[in-house]
């Protein structure tokens with residue numbers, strides 16, 4: 001499957017996830033699935049600390065620490081405990097829930113069980129991060145904006161490799177009073193609770209299965225990796241089973257949280273090798289096979305496919321590394337990262353929004369893709385952004401004798417091109433790589 005198709009499937013998955021969250025589901029707090037990441041890390045040895053990315057200040061974390069501690073216990077007591085078998089309940093009699101400000105590894109998805117202990121750690125920063133992502137999703141969705149910016153944000157967090165990172169709500173420009181809209185508040189809470197229940201149950205699964213920790217990163221061989229993957233799958237199966245039992249009680253827990261968790265995790269934990277806790281495609285397949293909700297199951301399968309596709313992973317990585325934070329402003333579905341310039345002279349060529357096709361020469365064949373372009377013209381100077389479904393590229397150039405000669409850049413690729421006006425509303429031309437104007441293909445645009 002080509003990258004673009006996969007990527008748009010991914011976006012669609014998010015839209016569907018969120019829409020399906022709004023199906024009437026009895027009155028119950030949402031259950032949230034926890035990050036796999038944490039699960040994989042949960043047995044990591046102490047000397048294998050990751051660099052901790054800082055998203056929230058200490059004061060914020062101290063504020064939330066207590067609240068999350070209480071809600072963790074509540075989720076365990078009210079949702080999970082009632083569906084445990086007597087035997088499971090026995091084994092978990094002394095289980096403890098710890099909410100440190102920061103986790104020892106895997107921030108901001110630090111959910112784990114310290115090796116050999118009957119304890120589940122969920123850091124305040126990680127819970128706040130998940131909480132805010134749920135708020136952001138809910139607000140974007142209810143207000144008709146694309147969830148694409150949120151996916152971009154998560155990928156940037158993973159690939160920009162910064163020590164400090166803006167919070168989801170700041171970076172995505174979500175209004176401070178977002179939760180005052182009860183629709184947003186309800187949806188956000190539903191996803192958050194559902195994802196947390198999944199995560200908590202996953203860690204409890206590790207405890208019940210007496211899973212053991214793994215060696216430091218550098219010592220992990222194939223056999224060890226296999227064992228870790230098996231443990232993750234067992235813990236997932238237990239978590240899904242718990243969600244299933246809760247559902248039979250008709251408490252209104254949705255399976256959405258599981259998917260939400262894996263979506264976030266798949267972008268944050270993307271490394272396919274040399275990672276002690278890869279979110280393997282195999283693991284996702286196992287979750288998909290066990291999941292009884294057919295729609296969720298099929299999206300999990302799509303995600304597993306995306307995860308196994310190296311080309312897609314590279315594209316997402318490149319896009320994340322080159323993207324600026326100002327492209328994360330809320331936008332309508334299908335809209336480009338920047339609104340068109342509507343100031344003046346919108347009728348002159350190379351000003352405003354165009355859409356059309358571009359042809360890409362690949363060996364002896366050509367592939368046609370649709371593209372959208374926003375131009376901003378100032379005299380004979382023109383800048384613009386184009387998008388063909390895989391992040392945005394930039395062009396800048398000059399008009400000479402009515403023809404626009406420009407340079408373009410898309411992630412790490414660049415080149416040149418030219419465009420000529422035809423009639424009132426059309427532009428046609430060619431583009432090429434590096435110093436060529438025409439070895440890449442052709443393009444044709446019409447004013448929107």
Ligand SMILES: [Zn+2]
Nearest residue numbers: 039040232235
């Ligand atoms: Zn795990």
